[in-house]
Amino acid sequence: MSESDLRVPDDLETPHVCEGGNLDCGSGLLLLIRKAMNQVPDGQILEIRSTEVNVKEDLPAWCRMTKNPYLGWRSGAGHYKYFVRKSSGDKKAEEDYGKARNYRWQTRIHWNGGMQAKVFCRNHSWMVGQPASFDVKDDAPSAVEYVLGAFGACLIMGFQIRASQQNIRVDELEISLSGQIDNIFVFLGTEQEGHSGLKEITGTIYVQSDADEEVLSQIWQETIVASPVTNTLIRQIDINIGMRVI
Numbered sequence: 209m210s211e212s213d214l215r216v217p218d219d220l221e222t223p224h225v226c227e228g229g230n231l232d233c234g235s236g237l238l239l240l241i242r243k244a245m246n247q248v249p250d251g252q253i254l255e256i257r258s259t260e261v262n263v264k265e266d267l268p269a270w271c272r273m274t275k276n277p278y279l280g281w282r283s284g285a286g287h288y289k290y291f292v293r294k295s296s297g298d299k300k301a302e303e304d305y306g307k308a309r310n311y312r313w314q315t316r317i318h319w320n321g322g323m324q325a326k327v328f329c330r331n332h333s334w335m336v337g338q339p340a341s342f343d344v345k346d347d348a349p350s351a352v353e354y355v356l357g358a359f360g361a362c363l364i365m366g367f368q369i370r371a372s373q374q375n376i377r378v379d380e381l382e383i384s385l386s387g388q389i390d391n392i393f394v395f396l397g398t399e400q401e402g403h404s405g406l407k408e409i410t411g412t413i414y415v416q417s418d419a420d421e422e423v424l425s426q427i428w429q430e431t432i433v434a435s436p437v438t439n440t441l442i443r444q445i446d447i448n449i450g451m452r453v454i
Contacts, residue, residue: 214280216291221255224248228258229372233266236369239308241292245276250296253279259287259372267292286375324348339404340392356385356409362437363413370427371417380416385409409441 226244231237241256248254256267264281267290271278279291315329323338324347335348349357360383371378387409389395391402415424432438 214278216280216282216289218282220253220279220282220291222253222291224252224254226254226256227373228256228260228263229369229374230259231369231372232258232260232263233270237263238270241270242308245292245294248294250294252294254292254294256290256292257284257287258290261288263288263290340396352387352389352406355406356387359409359435359437359441360385360411362435363431366431366435367413367415367427370430371419371424374423374427376417376419376423376427378415378417378419380414382414383411384414385411406441 224244224247226240228237228240231240237256237258237260241254244256245254256263268278271292275295277293277295279293281288281290283289313329315327317336318326318328320326320335323341325336327334327336336354337346337348337350339351341350364381364383368378368381387406390405390407391399392404393399394402395404413428415428417424
């Protein structure tokens with residue numbers, strides 16, 4: 209019998225629970241597990257909940273690497289339950305959690321000539337057009353549109369993660385966003401009054417779910433507050449970008 213087929217008895221219970229929602233091992237679940245595992249005393253069991261059945265294929269490998277024994281899984285109410293025993297010799301979970309907390313995002317941007325640049329990050333690349341284009345059609349989205357798109361995508365992902373952690377089914381999600389720049393002519397160098405950044409972003413999230421509207425509203429507020437892009441937009445950050453002539 210393979211590890212992925214291990215089933216635990218129905219009477220196995222533990223007070224230590226990690227709510228993974230609909231995350232799997234490749235989309236953030238391991239970060240939640242690492243954080244939860246730090247709170248579990250040595251030798252005790254952590255129950256991990258996820259709606260993703262493929263966790264039973266990937267979690268045993270993580271357990272072998274971290275030397276935390278994988279005990280098996282069983283079906284729950286709308287999710288699967290996976291059980292892992294905290295090893296007394298495991299320090300990797302704490303180290304990995306520290307690495308995640310201090311992770312630094314990296315991108316490389318190359319000018320492609322004219323009014324386009326190409327962005328590279330990890331295994332992805334995409335084209336970005338000029339910020340001051342107002343044509344209906346362009347060869348590439350503008351940098352400002354990417355900001356709005358990143359903001360909306362971050363909110364959608366955050367909303368569905370929080371909903372799934374509360375076992376709330378979301379059938380459809382869509383966000384409509386619009387933004388206005390304070391003075392685009394500052395960017396073009398023809399005026400100095402005001403600034404070239406967005407002065408406001410407005411929009412609406414459309415949710416299709418059987419859950420109570422009050423519950424969904426609470427999830428939405430929590431999503432906005434916790435969003436990395438929200439916090440980047442509303443907080444003053446240090447920018448230190450030097451120049452090197454080559």
